[in-house]
Every structure is written in C-alpha cells, then in structure tokens.
Amino acid sequence: MPNVIFHRNGETFVGEVKENTNLVVRAGIRQFPYPNFLYGCGMGKCGKCASLIIRGGEHLPEPNWKEKKRLGARIEQGYRLACQLWLTHDVELSQEAAPLVDVVAPAGAAVGRT
Amino acid sequence: MQKLMDHVEFRAALENAIKGKSANKAPFSVAWASGKLSRAHLARWAENHYHYVGPFADYLGYIYARMPEQYQEAKDFLLANMYEEEIGGDRHTDLLIRFAEACGTTAARIKNPDNMTPTTRGLQSWCYAVAMREDPIVAVAGLVVGLESQVPSIYRKQTPTLREKYKFTDEEVEFFDLHIVSDEIHGERGYQIVLEHANTVELQQRCLKICEIGAQMRLLYTTALYHDYVASDIPLAELDLASGVSAEERVLLQA
Numbered sequence: 001m002p003n004v005i006f007h008r009n010g011e012t013f014v015g016e017v018k019e020n021t022n023l024v025v026r027a028g029i030r031q032f033p034y035p036n037f038l039y040g041c042g043m044g045k046c047g048k049c050a051s052l053i054i055r056g057g058e059h060l061p062e063p064n065w066k067e068k069k070r071l072g073a074r075i076e077q078g079y080r081l082a083c084q085l086w087l088t089h090d091v092e093l094s095q096e097a098a099p100l101v102d103v104v105a106p107a108g109a110a111v112g113r114t
Numbered sequence: 115m116q117k118l119m120d121h122v123e124f125r126a127a128l129e130n131a132i133k134g135k136s137a138n139k140a141p142f143s144v145a146w147a148s149g150k151l152s153r154a155h156l157a158r159w160a161e162n163h164y165h166y167v168g169p170f171a172d173y174l175g176y177i178y179a180r181m182p183e184q185y186q187e188a189k190d191f192l193l194a195n196m197y198e199e200e201i202g203g204d205r206h207t208d209l210l211i212r213f214a215e216a217c218g219t220t221a222a223r224i225k226n227p228d229n230m231t232p233t234t235r236g237l238q239s240w241c242y243a244v245a246m247r248e249d250p251i252v253a254v255a256g257l258v259v260g261l262e263s264q265v266p267s268i269y270r271k272q273t274p275t276l277r278e279k280y281k282f283t284d285e286e287v288e289f290f291d292l293h294i295v296s297d298e299i300h301g302e303r304g305y306q307i308v309l310e311h312a313n314t315v316e317l318q319q320r321c322l323k324i325c326e327i328g329a330q331m332r333l334l335y336t337t338a339l340y341h342d343y344v345a346s347d348i349p350l351a352e353l354d355l356a357s358g359v360s361a362e363e364r365v366l367l368q369a
Contacts, residue, residue: 022295022298024295024299025295025298025299025302028298028299028302028303029299029302029303029306030303030306040203041198041202041203042198042203042292042295042296042299043203043204043288043291043292043295043296044291044292045203045204046203064284065284065285066284066291083295
C-alpha cells in the first residue's frame with residue numbers, strides 16, 4: 001500500500017493509503033490527509049489541489065489535458081493536480097499554505113472548499 | 115431473527131445488495147464497453163440520462179428538508195452534494211449536454227421530457243418517490259449508496275472506450291471524468307451516513323432492501339435503453355453477456 005508524506009504550513013503528515021487512492025477523494029470522505037489538504041472542485045478545474053511532487057513522480061502518469069490547461073508552466077516545476085492522480089506507489093508531496101494564485105481559477109469559474 | 119449488524123458486516127451486506135444487480139451487466143453497458151454502439155445510440159442514452167440525473171439535486175433537496183436537524187453532518191453532506199451537482203464548478207448537466215451534442219443531438223432535444231422512454235420516466239419517478247416518502251436515511255441508502263456509488267465503476271469502464279473506440283475528445287467526455295472523483299466521494303460519504311444512522315435492525319434491513327431495489331431500477335433502465343434503441347441493430351447474440359450473469363438476471367435483462 002502506498003505511503004504518503006505530505007508537507008504543508010511547516011508540518012509533515014504521514015499516512016498509508018490503499019492502492020489506486022485519490023487524495024482528493026480521501027479528503028472528501030474526511031480521511032487522511034483531511035483536514036490539512038487543500039482541494040476544491042475535484043474536476044481538475046479550480047486548481048486548489050495543486051501539489052508539488054517531491055518524490056515518487058516517476059510512478060505517476062503523464063499530466064493529462066486538464067493539468068496542462070490549469071498548471072501551465074508549473075508542470076515543469078513538478079506541480080500536479082492531486083484530483084487527477086490515482087496513487088499506486090509511495091509519494092512525497094507538498095502544498096503551499098494557500099492555493100497558488102497563478103493556478104487557481106478566477107472566482108466563479110470553479111469554486112469549492114479550501 | 116435478524117440481528118443488528120456492526121459497521122463492517124452492514125457495509126458488506128450493502129455492497130452485496132448492490133452487486134447482484136450491477137448495471138455494468140446490462141446489454142447496453144456491455145455494448146458500450148465493447149465499442150459497438152453508434153453515436154446515435156449514445157445520443158439517445160444522453161437524452162434519457164439527462165432526465166434521470168438532471169433532477170439529482172432536487173431529489174437530495176427533499177431528503178435534506180426531512181433529515182433530522184441533529185444529523186448535522188448528514189445535512190451538510192446533502193447540501194454539499196447538491197451544490198457540487200449544480201454550481202460547484204461546471205454544472206454537471208451542462209457537461210452531459212456537451213457530450214450529447216458531440217453525439218449529434220441538441221440541447222433542446224435533451225431537455226425535452228418527451229424524449230425519454232417510459233422506463234426512464236419510471237426511474238425518475240421512483241427517485242422522487244424515495245426522496246419524498248422514505249425515511250431520510252433509507253433514502254440516502256437508495257439514491258446515494260444504491261445509485262450514485264455505482265457510477266465510478268461504470269464510468270471507469272466506459273470512459274477509456276469513449277476516447278479510444280468512439281474517438282471522442284477529452285473535452286467531449288469530461289462529464290464522465292468528473293463523476294469518477296465526485297461520485298466516489300459522494301458514494302463513500304453516503305455509506306458513512308447510512309452506517310452511522312441506520313442503528314436499528316429494522317432500519318438496516320430497509321436500507322438493504324432499497325439498495326437492492328435501486329440497483330435493480332438502474333439495471334432495468336439501462337436494459338430498456340438496449341431494447342428501445344439498440345436491439346434492432348445489435349442482437350443480444352452479438353454481445354458477450356455470458357460472464358457473471360445469473361439465470362435470474364438473464365430473465366430480467368431479456369424482459
């Protein structure tokens with residue numbers, strides 16, 4: 001089962017998840033990494049779940065069309081949209097304290113929880 | 115005599131109640147997954163599906179109003195689910211219309227209730243009846259656990275086919291992508307609510323029964339789509355229905 005190491009706000013959260021787990025689904029059902037994980041629409045539209053992949057990125061599929069559209073140049077820096085990722089291997093990732101302003105969709109385009 | 119199940123036993127029983135009548139086994143779903151449907155068949159599906167899923171927030175609204183006020187978490191979940199269906203991002207039915215237009219039909223045809231089959235009307239009416247009349251926890255079991263939680267497994271199977279065999283673009287099939295994440299959350303939270311609040315033998319048994327009926331209603335709806343729109347083009351003999359279908363289910367599928 002994949003181990004997830006997640007950093008945010010200077011804190012580190014560690015958890016084990018089932019294979020083929022999506023972290024936004026996990027947060028949506030109130031399990032690790034809830035309540036520390038930023039997410040929004042779950043549709044790859046709002047950009048609030050943008051996460052920097054620190055380790056384990058080689059096991060993830062190539063960014064899909066929604067990630068390319070939303071993240072743009074951030075992909076080169078190692079960012080991915082967590083809502084589009086189903087984990088099969090260990091991963092270490094981080095999120096900023098607040099959603100990335102250059103990634104998040106304008107208000108009204110896609111809104112959700114923070 | 116029935117006994118009160120713990121959460122693990124009750125969850126397994128709910129999953130079992132749904133599994134026996136999974137819509138994945140319907141001939142329409144089998145034809146879809148094997149790439150045998152035409153765009154015209156898919157357009158008819160969309161015109162029907164709109165009237166089944168389009169009022170989902172309405173169904174939930176009735177349950178919300180009747181959910182006891184002390185079940186705050188359950189009420190919040192229903193409200194969030196309604197919000198996400200309608201205004202949390204793209205309206206889900208707008209994405210369904212986008213797909214339908216790519217299949218060659220129009221928004222006007224999709225929204226016109228005259229274009230749904232009597233069976234679809236029956237499914238929609240059943241959803242309204244459950245939402246308005248059943249105990250709210252039983253209604254969550256029927257509509258969210260019995261119906262909505264099935265969606266990710268169905269769309270996981272169907273979406274790659276839409277891209278690879280039917281050659282739809284990513285934007286055209288976005289309706290299916292989004293439901294894999296959002297309905298997984300909704301289905302799982304539905305389970306959590308039912309597990310927590312169905313706390314008597316009678317309530318647990320009613321939840322199991324309605325899950326079974328809900329899955330059966332969806333199977334009936336999907337099977338009718340095959341008979342109404344596809345059977346004359348693709349006979350059952352051309353579909354691989356043999357695997358995992360019991361004799362009892364075969365009777366229902368061929369009805």
